[in-house]
Amino acid sequence: MNKTIDINCDLGEGGKFDADIMPLVSSCNIACGGHFGDKTSVDKAVSLAKTYHVNVGAHPSYPDFENFGRKSMDLSPDELKNHLHQQIDLIEESCKDFGVKLHHIKPHGALYNDMRKSQNIADLILNVVTERNSDLILFTPPYIKFSSKIPECITLWMEGFADRAYQNDLSLVSRKENGAVLNDPDLISKRVLSMINNQEVLSLSGEIINHQFDTICVHSDTANALKILEILRANLTQNGIKIGGNYES
Template sequence: MSEWEHNGGKNGVIWMPSIDINCDLGEGFGIYSFGQDREIIGLVTSANIACGFHAGGPEQMHETVSLCLRNDVAIGAHPGYPDLQGFGRRAITYSFSEIKNMIIYQVGALAAIAGSLGGRVEYIKPHGALYNTAAVDSLTASAVLEAAAGLGGLPLMVPAGSVIARLAEEQGMIVIREGFADRNYNDDGTLVARAGGNALIKSPVRAAAQVVMMAREGKITTVGGNEIDLNVDSVCVHGDNPEALAALKEIRRALAENNIGVVKISQLLGG
């Protein structure tokens, strides 16, 4: 709920909330492809592109960057732990240096491919277990921040209200606060663990309602039935969710119905 669009109305000025919509894309590997990237790309404003460690590879990165450039979608790097078997969703212990350098390595690969096509990486969003650990662990968060600083101070897309968001803001780094359309939240503002049975929101209508609430009110309803604050700049729909395409269509419909605009990352960042 951070960006507000100015629109002329019959009384002169109407202010409306607006939000970025992002999706994790390019998450195939080798000859295998997953998700509905070509259908999804026209419904999002930012794409988090797998950089090869949890999924993705040179061909997938090239193809996904090309899709972004053709559809005027912001290019984000989505680095994760080197864990193809676990899709980067398993918590693995790495040193500060290992985390920092694995991020620089992955973002550098995507940046080179984007640059070869006339594009650029606009932000970094950690993937899976790296994302979740950096949200609560200051050592992991600091390694991510040092990597981003070493990459020219790229903005970070991280969980709203998390440890990494707080540390980044304290260091003067640009933060894109993220919420999730298709995930349930605990009362403390963390995501319900995927290992449980209630992590995912499978209903497109429920996902859309959660996005509208975040964008318009800066709140979400937790699995405990409580309303908590969650001010976000961008909302994510997971590309590997079978309901991703239907959810995105319903989200766009619900946002339009509620006079909530959809903007690109560059607009959120004032570019």
């Protein structure tokens, strides 16, 4: 039986190739005013997603345009929750306007990494998603820990990165380090095939780590992102792997 994998991409971040990338993925994570984005950019991205039947996700972050959401911020829990709800509201309003369903939420940048480092941050994000009062999928990094049971209305999808290097504990190598970002389309295709077929990923130090992923991300701002996705999609198809993520309009 053919396998299916969700391929996601962070879009609506001011990149030049969103319209070319959107048809190549099954889910998109749309910047919604934290690290980038406003109503105009969100509407444009949601419209593209609807055109190509791509799952729409909110991509909230710390409120930090200056650093593109890649630096942690010391905010009170209430302040951070309010910011996240405001960002997700922006996406949901656009989804209603275009007649599509908000499919998932994926934290961005430092917030995503802090979610793995801090149980308090992880719990806060889970609470925000739960408070949306709808069935949603939450994209998470490996080995995430929450202090309470996951509500039935929330599904967790474990995310892997096609174009980012991993440490042995499956934390991401800092972008400040050499080799942190991968941009060779053929190498990335082989890496993703191994992640899907063997549940294996090679760490930066050369150790093989076993882990199963529900969705795999290619960043739109990675050099060669469009070429990476074109080659990856072709190779997955050739190997009997379907790209899909339960699209709902």
